[in-house]
Amino acid sequence: MAEAAIRAGCRFYFGYPITPQNEVAEYMSEHMPEAGGTFIQAESEIASIYMVLGASVTGARAMTSSSSPGISLKQEGISFLAGQELPAVILNVMRGGPGLGNIAGCQGDYFQATRGGGHGDYKTIVLAPGSVQELVDLTGVAFELADKYRNPVMILADGLIGQMREPVVLPEPVKHLPEKDWALRGAKGRPSRFSRSLILNVRRMEEHNWKLQRKFREIEANEIRFEQYLLEDAKLVVVAFGSAARVAKGAVKRLRKEGLKVGLFRPITLWPFPHKKIRELANECSEFLVYELNAGQMLEDVKLALSGSAEVFFYGRPGGVIPTPMDVAKIIGSRYYQRIKRKAK
Amino acid sequence: MKKIYGRPKYLKPRKFHYCAGCGHSLVHKMLMELVDELDIADRVIGVAPAGCAVLAYDYMDIDIVESAHGRGPAVATGIKRSVPNLVVINYQGDGDLAAIGTAESIHAASRGEQIMTVFINNGIYGMTGGQMAPTTLEGMRATTAPKGRDPRREGYPLDLSSLLAQIPGVVYAERVSVSTPRGIRQTKKALEAGLRCQLDGEPGLALIEVLSMCPTNWKMSPLDSCKWMDEVMSKKFQVKVLVDRRTKAIKKAASGNVD
Known part of the structure; x- marks a missing residue:
């Protein structure tokens, strides 16, 4: 850096x-x-x-x-x-x-x-x-x-x-x-500022x-910047930023291998926040999982962006605990299967 | 007819907002006279403090950047390191320099930043309405020391300039007063000495402490304020050269070429 x-x-x-x-x-x-x-x-x-x-x-x-x-x-x-x-x-x-x-x-x-x-x-x-x-x-x-x-x-x-x-x-x-x-830099050849x-x-x-x-x-x-990963057919969108997104990406990869249709949305600019893009994603997908290394902060921006147009779940670990991709995959996976069960009812 | 006295060229033709008997306008005027006399208008930059002199850019026709309370020496450091050729005047008050900005004051001195700090000491917080300052004298009343400063309760007045003078990075430190015509003339000489430190490339900081009147918050007439300053305030804060480590000025003096 x-x-x-x-x-x-x-x-x-x-x-x-x-x-x-x-x-x-x-x-x-x-x-x-x-x-x-x-x-x-x-x-x-x-x-x-x-x-x-x-x-x-x-x-x-x-x-x-x-x-x-x-x-x-x-x-x-x-x-x-x-x-x-x-x-x-x-x-x-x-x-x-x-x-x-x-x-x-x-x-x-x-x-x-x-x-x-x-x-x-x-x-x-x-x-x-x-x-x-x-x-x-x-x-x-x-x-x-x-x-x-x-x-x-x-x-x-x-x-x-x-x-x-x-x-x-x-x-x-x-x-x-x-x-x-x-x-x-001194008022040389111009009025003072x-x-x-x-x-x-x-x-x-x-x-x-x-x-x-x-x-x-x-x-x-x-100036809004973001990354989308395997979102085309996703039934569950994981939203994460920074190193949490990196862990989430590993988890998404793992779950895709198992056949789960999950994808990752990673805001790169946190302000300005990609509200509009997240709202658009809700047209294709009705479930979002926000994953952060805190007790739920970006979560509020995601909820604001969606304004009730999709379900938002949260998984957060404050205090410096960094779960492995396997841990995160478990959380995403269980959320994914719950969804399927709900749909089946 | 020859004009022998007038408004300094770099003092904007604007009425001061300062109270009657306040010392700020005197110091502003002298600084702008010196900017003209030393011919540095195109390479001088001022750092204005939070406090009564925050509107310095309304009066001084030079480049000026405002600073947060106490942070002037840090801002001045950034400026001087970025454009070493600039003559940097860092203007501060007593609460600014000796309370909230103590760390910045001491460390800019310890780094030997080549800037001039003009320290206006009136023993009180002026702009916020007369609260106790680090330099408020024992027994002196303030809105936050209504019974008068008692060292057992409010601690002792702090003479930060004398502390700063002990730091090798300070090349010149002088305390002056603007309570009398003689004091005003000496103040101008001190300010010139301070500015010349930068022009001569003296390796450190110049500090000019100016004892200044605040009749409004002292609750005295302007005349009584001057008298009180001479009789009381300057007993605690003695008017003198606190330290002189200038190398070039001393060399000049040795060769008979005294400023």
Whole structure:
């Protein structure tokens, strides 16, 4: 991920140690200076997100990374980035929680990530990689989207992906970065500029908020990403993201061999969420099983998307427990057979 | 006829929103005079604090980014590391620098970030309505210390600048006051020294603490405020150079070329 970020033109990394993502900072500390960039181990997660803000306001590509408790601390700054319309990339390698929790893979930060996370009426674009390769690929996408929409982008991975080793194909380094005619680099040959989120006039504050909302609608219209796996004839759709989707995919494969018509739908953007696509799937299939490594968070988005047009079941394991594909296959299978029994009645 | 005094070129022709007798407008004016005198308008950037001076961009005609409360030194760090040629002015108040942003203040200093922090110390939270600050003096009343600050109850006033001055990453630290014409002149000299640290490439942070009046929340007249500052506040927070580790300025002084 770190190498992908450097290749995506990121030249500023600011972070604070927290497991399970320290490899990112360690890699950056060695390779960012080689690329002519800056690495700083900040005094806190809070300071690191504001260093990102400072670099971003000058027009540079900047990022930070952390894990759940650290991301909570960064939320203040993420809100400021969103309010000031500044691009930034934030990697959250989620761990078990709440509180200090543990360092195992978990997906308990779905709500925090997809609902804005900090204070105020805003959204961050949330990308959920299902493999190390996709983490690499989405890193480039994250920087592009952040610049395109002048908005923070979060990559929501978890301890499982964070601690996995897989061969990856790295992208070619980005050669041309976008011009930023809004950046603050000293008022040379132009009037002075400012970047702010404080707008005391209520009408102007409302206008600014509507402007942000229009941008969010545009993102919803253009940037939804998902993967569909064996859905054509599926009688039961499993919905899962990130590493849970990877486990679910294994389970689906296994069940297909046994002749069960099950498929997988994997949202890649968690915000914007593929509501419309899931609603469309309900035209073909009347049963959905949401599987998450938490007690039911994306579940709410799936239910909203379906609005009662299909049955939704849930299987979740909070706290960092990661079931095997065999465990998940059992759950999916039993749900599948129950359906057949019900139909038979 | 020769014009010998006027509004600084980079001070926007706008009426200050600050209360009568407040020190912010004096410091704003001097900073903008210096931006002109040092000819750095095209490469200076300000970090505005949460607090009364949050609207600094309404007055200072330079690039300005707003910061959250206490985070100015981190924002300034990101800016300076990204564009080292910029002259970065990080403007903060006492609650900002010495309470919520203590960590950011200390660590920007410890990293020796080449920025200038202007620390406005009026011993009280101004914008939020007169609550106790880390720098509120013993016995001084605040809306959250209605009986006056009692160290047994509210703890002691914190002199963070003196602590910061002990950090090797601070190349220059001076405390000044804007309660008298003499103090104002010295403040301008100190601010210039602070800015020159960046122009000279001094390897560290410059800190200029400005003791400043807040008549509204002190519940005093502007004149009494100045008097109180001279007679009481500057006894606890002494006006002086706290540390001078400048290498280039010292070399210049040695060669007789004093600024």
